[in-house]
């Protein structure tokens with residue numbers, strides 16, 4: 001399938017893997033890219049040297065393009081930004097903020113820059129600042145989220161900017177992908193389904209929670225202090241939401257979550273850890289290779305989209 005995004009990023013399938021903290025390391029990114037989607041290494045809160053190492057290890061597995069996601073709240077964002085220039089990373093996505101201050105250095109290094117936006121206003125600002133495309137990410141997503149749904153955000157961003165739009169949030173199969181294309185998207189970004197990929201190093205307990213999840217099994221913590229995080233309900237969310245309701249200060253709440261995502265992803269503590277996942281977790285039923293996931297989604301989406309255009 002050819003779209004503005006496959007042309008821009010030199011990939012065969014318009015599927016981009018989300019840059020998920022702890023999960024999106026070189027094995028997953030390389031597997032998605034090897035299957036002709038765009039694999040993304042999630043820099044999250046990691047130091048720059050770790051990011052450099054992951055880029056190099058991924059490049060040993062596949063010669064297809066691989067991108068990096070910069071989480072803008074990271075204390076290492078400045079040094080990671082510099083490493084991406086040194087390593088000539090072809091595609092940079094950003095999340096959880098405004099990447100304006102890095103735009104010029106990345107663009108002059110030849111990278112394609114694709115910020116995640118959660119509003120039309122930020123999409124417009126990013127286009128003016130030189131973004132090559134934007135990822136319109138709805139509140140169905142896992143992790144740090146905005147307020148608008150994918151259904152409402154994607155067509156409004158589509159109408160507001162000329163650059164290609166990648167839809168994210170709630171996409172887990174070919175039906176979701178086809179729906180996003182109907183809303184005006186040129187590609188989709190998928191996170192949760194890739195967490196359970198065979199190549200994902202995520203702990204089996206975490207994968208099992210996603211596979212067993214039902215439609216309304218996620219909760220959003222941190223709404224009261226402006227850092228909403230979608231994750232699967234467990235002991236942690238129960239305690240956190242109770243304290244949040246009691247008005248416990250942000251600093252104290254933060255202490256509860258230090259290292260909690262790592263505890264869930266790496267150590268498999270899905271009871272007390274943070275199990276970030278999108279609302280589409282309920283649809284995800286098995287572990288498959290990235291190649292199988294991409295082939296299945298593409299086949300289903302292509303059939304639906306062909307039906308739509310022929311009628």
Ligand code: TUI
Pocket residue numbers: 021044071073094095096097098116117118122137142143144145146227229276
């Ligand atoms: O970034 C994400 N999702 C994430 S980042 C993350 S790591 C983390 N862990 C603990 C606390 C905080 C983060 C887990 N999940 N998605 C991209 C995304 N960006 N979603 C929403 C946004 C966003 C929201 C507001 C982007 C920009 C924005 O406006 C910023 C501004 O300054 O105008």
